Amino acid sequence: MEATGAEIVVRCLAEEGVEFVFGYPGGAVLNIYDEIFKQNKFKHVLVRHEQAAVHAADAYARSTGRVGVALVTSGPGVTNAVTGIATAYMDSIPIVVITGQVPTPAIGLDAFQEVDTVGITRPCVKHNFLVKDVKDLATTMKKAFIIAATGRPGPVVVDVPKDVTAHLTEFVYPATVEMRSYNPVVKGHSGQLKRAVQMLLEAERPMIYAGGGVVLGDASAQLVELARLLGFPVTNTLMGLGGYPATDRQNLGMLGMHGTYEANMAMQHCDVLLAIGARFDDRVIGNPAHFAREQRRIIHVDVDPSSISKRVRVDVPIVGDVQNVLTEMLSLLKLAKEKPDTAALNSWWTQIELWRSKNCLNYNRNSPIIKPQYVVEKLWEVTKGDAYITSDVGQHQMWAAQYYKFDKPRRWINSGGLGTMGVGLPYAMGVQLAHPDAQVACITGESSIQMCIQELSTCKQYRIPIKIVTLNNRYMGMVRQWQEFFYGSRYAESYMDSLPDFVKLAEAYGHVGMRIDKPEDVEAALKEAFSPALKERLVFMDFQTDQAENVFPMVGAGKGLSEMILAEEL
């Protein structure tokens, strides 16, 4: 039977098993919205700004491993969505964004609400399509879902002109589509795998450096098995948190610019480094020349060949799906006659424990002012370490990463690559909708939260009972910290003046607001927010935190990984 383009879009989404479409209507997508109105296969969530639609779809994908879907109109709908798309692109998140476009005869004529969507989004998508013929629509939708989810995942934009949504064609949804130009590598090279295993068994000071690829590739179980079998220390990147349980003794915590002393020192001084689904970026290894001063052999496992030997030369590159490669590595290790050098490992662990004994994440627990770290620690206790945590970008993000100990993958949802302020609230919406019974908290700051604050309205409409933990220090804290360290304490435009009364603001949107001024009230407030009485309510907690608190340890920009500034040194 024939169907219109709009019907085809909606039926393709249903065929893909999509649960939620996050979107905002407009002229170019009215036909599609009319079809959404008539169906009941998936739920549409009306956001208050297109940026939030994409963030919510992105968080849905991060927390479930399934493809997130957003729908926006042409022109400003698309330009508003671009920040969300770029955010997902930088963190390799599988989403499909359907964008309306002006009718094909009007393309290129500067029509009302026309932008070159394919051109604008091209540098921040894995791939994009402009569908000019309704006959190509179903195949293109299938391709979009395949491309978004496979290989190194990423956002795919499907731009659909309005006339195409009205045209009729026979609807057949292909089970799969072969693309001669797109064949991501899955299995690692067997020769390289053997070399890697040999290298691991010869290591005297080994280190496992696990990134977001472990989470995205669902390889946590394999990573844990590998690390335990070998007895090697593990560090997670910001994107990899939860990929290896944080409370496990072999975990040295996060590495990088605000990583732990022990993780950064072990990275710098190891003799064999196994990098898995990580990309040696500037926030992780600091100055690459300084990193290269120490001799070490590097094995790098990644699904994306272009991530290998990009910033750091590696000795054994293994291109493949991380889960597949780790499984192969494990079976080779189990067959190997050699065992790791226990004596060498013991003395390496002695060194690591010495580094760990610096207790680099210690802070003043007797402060009369609320310490932000304390709030995160208490949140971890109150939620029994089992919540989904979203964050915005800045100091609070780093404290969340350092003090909330993630033991499971897909629990930590943040913008690592692009560093997009404003993601926290829409991220929490996407996560809570995907996991209606889970505890979901958004750790944010008074600056970030205001970038997508309008979504409090969406949360009201769909009864999304997230808990917002605002670490309110009246500053763009990370900007303030850099200004203090590197700009002679000249706090140019980093003070957040004229803040709203967040309690009243939350109440104005129909939510529960709380203001917490004293350390002794922190725990009670959190307990109340997560109590059964408020289970169905969004609770906005405004914690008045220490304005002068800084994030430590810190590796200054351009510095080496082992050149950390520690709290105790100031």
Added chain:
Amino acid sequence: MRHIISLLMENEAGALSRVAGLFSARAYNIESLTVAPTEDATMSRMTIVTIGSEDVIEQITKQLNKLVDVIKVMDLTEGSHIERELMLVKVKAVGPGREEMKRTSDIFRGRIIDVTDATYTIELTGTGSKLDAFLEAIDPAFIIETVRTGASGIGRGERSLKV
């Protein structure tokens, strides 16, 4: 070092802009870029001449391969290959210089493809350096205009880029 990268890609609208955009976004050099459909009209073949360190060239080939529309990439400079470029040069051809211009063109195996009483249009093919040499061999005052296609390249012998 100078590298000649050949690639096959889907002959889709916007495919060229994906390649050009990749080079500008990642600050890679493009010395020349030529593209046209192959004998199979669903595919385009592109020749890109670029300059970069080994690390940069490795990244360029990896990033090109990562483009969803790109089917195959080959660095021609890694093996023996042939490179040709076409140039059309319009020159002044008057007085005693007219005969001299014809002789120089013959030496370079050029063909005069358009003639007026005051000009010649000469067609030349060869490597980029041969075309450069021709331009150096004639008096720059005689050059009215030049147009070059940029290099096209192909592997020697059995070496081929095909699906």
